[in-house]
Amino acid sequence: MTVEFRGTVRRWDETKPGGLAVVDVPAGLVADLGGRRQRRVTGTMNGADFSGSTMLVAGGGFCIGVSKAALKSAGAAVGDDVQLSLEA
Template sequence: MAVEFHGTVRRWRDDKPGGLAVVDVPAEFVAELGGRKQRRVSGTLNGADFTASTMLVAGGGFCVGVSKTALKSAEAAVGDEVEVVLQP
């Protein structure tokens, strides 16, 4: 089952400006994606197909990594709000 949400693209680490970008997954969708485990997911980012990995965030959060290629396909950048559809 797919989950849909809006989120803001942010840097994984603020001290690494060219590093990984992520979108935080709202807590209500974590269980539907298989719980707080790292795993591969597929879906769309602003309607553009992409595959990624989910990741744990310190302090109890959960996010999905977004590659530079996926951002380009989605016509998005760090700081932008995006529409995310994910399937485990």
């Protein structure tokens, strides 16, 4: 099953410039990605090969960590909207 969505790249901790970047997963797609548990995911981001890990967010959110290399490969940066296509 492939899960597709658009999201905005943001910093995990806005007080730490240059820190981890993440994309929030829409609540309606969390179950399609295997539920609220940490796991590796693969697919594409803006058409470029991508791999990352899902993470729980305080308050009930769920996101995917995005490396600097993945952002560069996808031609994206913090603050940009990206298209993700992930294998679930």
